[in-house]
Amino acid sequence: MLEVTALRKSYSNVVAVDGISLRAGKGETIGLLGPNGAGKTTTVSIIAGLLRPDSGEVLIAGRPLRGDTDPAKRNIGLVPQDIGLYDEMSARENLRLFAALYGLNSTSRNRAIDGALDLVGLAGRGKDKVMGFSGGMKRRLNLAAALLHDPQLLLLDEPTVGVDPQSRNAIFDNLETLRKRGKTLLYTTHYMEEAERLCDRMVIIDHGKVIADDTLQGLHRLLPAVNLLTVELEDSKKEGFRPEELRLFPGVQSVEMRGGTLKVGVRDLAADSPGILHWLVEHGHPFRHVASERANLETVFLTLTGRSLRD
Amino acid sequence: MLTPFLALVRKDLKSFFADRRALLMSVAAPIAIASFFGYIFGGSGGQTETSRIPVLAADQDGSAISREIVSRLAADKFLEVKPSDLGQAREAVRKGKATVAFVIPKDFGAQAGRAFFSAGNKPEIKVLYDPSHGAEMSMVEGILAGHVMEAVSKEMFSGPSGRQNVRETLAQLDQSSMPQEEKESLRDLLRAVEGWNAGQDARKESGQEVPREGLTLPYQVSSEAVTSGSGIQYNGYAHSFGGMGIQFILFVGIDVGVGLLLQRQRGVWKRLRAAPLSRTVLLGSRATSAAVTSMFVLLVLFGFARLVFGVRIQGSMAGFLGICAAFSLMTAAFGLLVAALGRTPEATRGLSILATLFMVMLGGAWVPTFIFPQWLQKLTVVIPTRWAMDGLDAVTWRGLGFSSAAIPIALLVGCALLCGALAVTRFRWEAGG
Numbered sequence: 132m133l134e135v136t137a138l139r140k141s142y143s144n145v146v147a148v149d150g151i152s153l154r155a156g157k158g159e160t161i162g163l164l165g166p167n168g169a170g171k172t173t174t175v176s177i178i179a180g181l182l183r184p185d186s187g188e189v190l191i192a193g194r195p196l197r198g199d200t201d202p203a204k205r206n207i208g209l210v211p212q213d214i215g216l217y218d219e220m221s222a223r224e225n226l227r228l229f230a231a232l233y234g235l236n237s238t239s240r241n242r243a244i245d246g247a248l249d250l251v252g253l254a255g256r257g258k259d260k261v262m263g264f265s266g267g268m269k270r271r272l273n274l275a276a277a278l279l280h281d282p283q284l285l286l287l288d289e290p291t292v293g294v295d296p297q298s299r300n301a302i303f304d305n306l307e308t309l310r311k312r313g314k315t316l317l318y319t320t321h322y323m324e325e326a327e328r329l330c331d332r333m334v335i336i337d338h339g340k341v342i343a344d345d346t347l348q349g350l351h352r353l354l355p356a357v358n359l360l361t362v363e364l365e366d367s368k369k370e371g372f373r374p375e376e377l378r379l380f381p382g383v384q385s386v387e388m389r390g391g392t393l394k395v396g397v398r399d400l401a402a403d404s405p406g407i408l409h410w411l412v413e414h415g416h417p418f419r420h421v422a423s424e425r426a427n428l429e430t431v432f433l434t435l436t437g438r439s440l441r442d
Numbered sequence: 443m444l445t446p447f448l449a450l451v452r453k454d455l456k457s458f459f460a461d462r463r464a465l466l467m468s469v470a471a472p473i474a475i476a477s478f479f480g481y482i483f484g485g486s487g488g489q490t491e492t493s494r495i496p497v498l499a500a501d502q503d504g505s506a507i508s509r510e511i512v513s514r515l516a517a518d519k520f521l522e523v524k525p526s527d528l529g530q531a532r533e534a535v536r537k538g539k540a541t542v543a544f545v546i547p548k549d550f551g552a553q554a555g556r557a558f559f560s561a562g563n564k565p566e567i568k569v570l571y572d573p574s575h576g577a578e579m580s581m582v583e584g585i586l587a588g589h590v591m592e593a594v595s596k597e598m599f600s601g602p603s604g605r606q607n608v609r610e611t612l613a614q615l616d617q618s619s620m621p622q623e624e625k626e627s628l629r630d631l632l633r634a635v636e637g638w639n640a641g642q643d644a645r646k647e648s649g650q651e652v653p654r655e656g657l658t659l660p661y662q663v664s665s666e667a668v669t670s671g672s673g674i675q676y677n678g679y680a681h682s683f684g685g686m687g688i689q690f691i692l693f694v695g696i697d698v699g700v701g702l703l704l705q706r707q708r709g710v711w712k713r714l715r716a717a718p719l720s721r722t723v724l725l726g727s728r729a730t731s732a733a734v735t736s737m738f739v740l741l742v743l744f745g746f747a748r749l750v751f752g753v754r755i756q757g758s759m760a761g762f763l764g765i766c767a768a769f770s771l772m773t774a775a776f777g778l779l780v781a782a783l784g785r786t787p788e789a790t791r792g793l794s795i796l797a798t799l800f801m802v803m804l805g806g807a808w809v810p811t812f813i814f815p816q817w818l819q820k821l822t823v824v825i826p827t828r829w830a831m832d833g834l835d836a837v838t839w840r841g842l843g844f845s846s847a848a849i850p851i852a853l854l855v856g857c858a859l860l861c862g863a864l865a866v867t868r869f870r871w872e873a874g875g
């Protein structure tokens with residue numbers, strides 16, 4: 132559905148996008164992940180036809196966009212990062228306008244508006260002015276406005292910025308519904324938990340370049356030790372305690388003693404933890420507390436770039 | 443393309459009419475200001491009283507001539523004369539409480555009488571004036587000259603001091619160093635004056651009517667305001683409503699430009715650009731709604747002026763509508779140009795308001811351009827607001843035909859096309875995108 136090849140875009144001396152390539156098949160949800168300024172919005176803007184790349188190619192359903200009026204733009208639904216609505220107009224008036232921009236006639240326009248309002252849970256608020264909406268409701272209407280012409284590809288540029296958890300969940304539910312309907316979603320975010328929940332595949336970008344492109348499981352495999360088992364021992368100074376012997380376990384990647392706490396890096400928490408805990412008990416090293424820490428995209432990003440996603 | 447175009451135009455118009463406060467400001471503010479300007483610039487058909495110039499008179503002489511001068515000035519319809527003394531008069535002018543003060547010095551009457559028939563020393567009337575009222579000063583000087591001439595000549599020809607003066611001059615004429623030929627001429631003149639006065643005395647005694655005494659200005663003024671037709675008076679509101687209409691619809695243009703810049707800062711612009719719409723539709727719809735809004739404001743203003751102040755389109759109605767439409771188009775193109783050249787909405791608004799105020803000021807929207815110095819009048823012919831104002835003046839109170847509006851219309855449309863083309867080429871489509 133979407134094929135982006137070697138995209139480049141620079142402003143004066145700043146390279147915003149530096150050879151980005153990515154693909155998204157029909158019904159697939161791709162997360163475009165990166166910190167602020169990584170080039171996510173520029174990439175989305177180029178895909179949507181708002182910006183002309185310096186080089187590279189974007190194919191939507193196998194063909195490039197040609198000019199402002201290319202009918203192929205109907206394949207794309209853009210949910211901009213900023214709320215793209217007229218505050219002084221009602222929700223329905225906004226949707227009527229945006230539907231008209233795609234040439235929908237009166238009957239199909241009304242049907243599309245009803246469907247979109249219904250999907251985002253605002254069916255009862257159609258006549259209300261947008262200025263009276265909460266931030267979450269505006270975000271949901273922002274999403275609805277991109278659905279009216281029934282696009283195959285949805286470009287979602289940080290669609291949950293500044294909303295409360297309840298509205299965020301509502302938007303996730305909406306997006307899952309759209310995914311089930313076979314829509315292709317390109318979702319930019321710097322919230323790793325959003326990408327983990329929604330996306331089939333993650334494209335991580337930094338400084339305008341793709342630094343990883345894989346499924347969540349695939350990304351986890353990039354890490355030397357992806358999970359951490361933390362054990363607080365009752366007596367760490369007991370004679371004969373040799374924690375380095377744990378390295379003999381096949382799944383153990385690292386062993387470290389810090390004060391009275393043992394930290395063991397393992398490939399698979401579920402598979403490797405019981406053996407380690409059994410070994411400690413068997414060798415007479417009782418413990419007070421056990422905790423586990425699963426690696427996430429934040430860890431992946433940190434490992435790949437040396438800095439946090441939210442830097 | 444028509445559906446999105448119409449939808450965008452409809453949205454803009456709906457937003458404009460839905461914002462009651464903005465709508466009121468677009469219409470009520472120009473009406474209020476135009477009403478004020480119209481009133482002070484003549485009102486409708488000379489109904490407004492001309493303000494009289496405050497003048498102080500310090501009569502240090504107290505002679506028959508000086509009293510006559512003060513009395514004549516006090517009766518003048520253009521002046522409001524109050525007695526004063528030199529110190530008070532100077533202070534009042536300095537404080538701006540009087541525009542002009544004149545001081546008639548001691549012995550003015552006697553000296554003026556002597557100077558009237560011979561080349562004696564001329565007495566001096568001191569005139570103190572407020573330098574910010576140069577035009578009034580010239581006017582008062584002219585009025586003063588007329589009244590002094592009439593008062594002095596009256597006294598010299600028929601008043602007691604004049605008769606005494608004639609007798610004394612005749613008696614002293616032989617001792618004068620004047621050439622003999624001139625002495626004879628003056629003697630003849632003075633004897634003729636004595637004879638005239640004797641004749642007048644005789645007529646008075648016999649109860650006959652006596653003609654006005656002394657010299658008078660040898661002409662009368664009959665003034666006629668040349669307007670669109672006989673019996674049709676100049677209506678100052680026609681100009682002021684045109685001027686304020688021009689100013690406030692340029693503000694509509696600024697709103698269009700700043701609105702586009704604001705849109706570009708927000709997600710709406712991205713959404714519009716993501717749709718399969720040409721740039722012509724995106725900018726053209728905005729320009730169309732701006733032109734319609736501007737035309738509406740102009741027509742409402744002139745409608746109000748018609749109903750309340752009796753402003754009529756005395757000339758070509760087609761010319762009037764043509765100028766309104768052409769200037770509305772110009773305003774729309776101006777708005778697009780503001781959006782194309784502007785960077786941030788805040789800075790752009792300030793700069794474009796300044797540019798607009800200069801345009802309306804130099805275009806004669808506040809005060810007619812004929813008040814300007816000649817060089818400025820020549821310079822301002824390149825300003826679009828001047829074309830609009832000249833055109834509106836021509837078809838409203840001057841009552842001229844379509845031909846007088848044709849050139850302003852052509853110039854305004856040309857300017858609109860130029861601004862529009864410049865805006866489209868300079869518009870930063872990708873900014874904020």
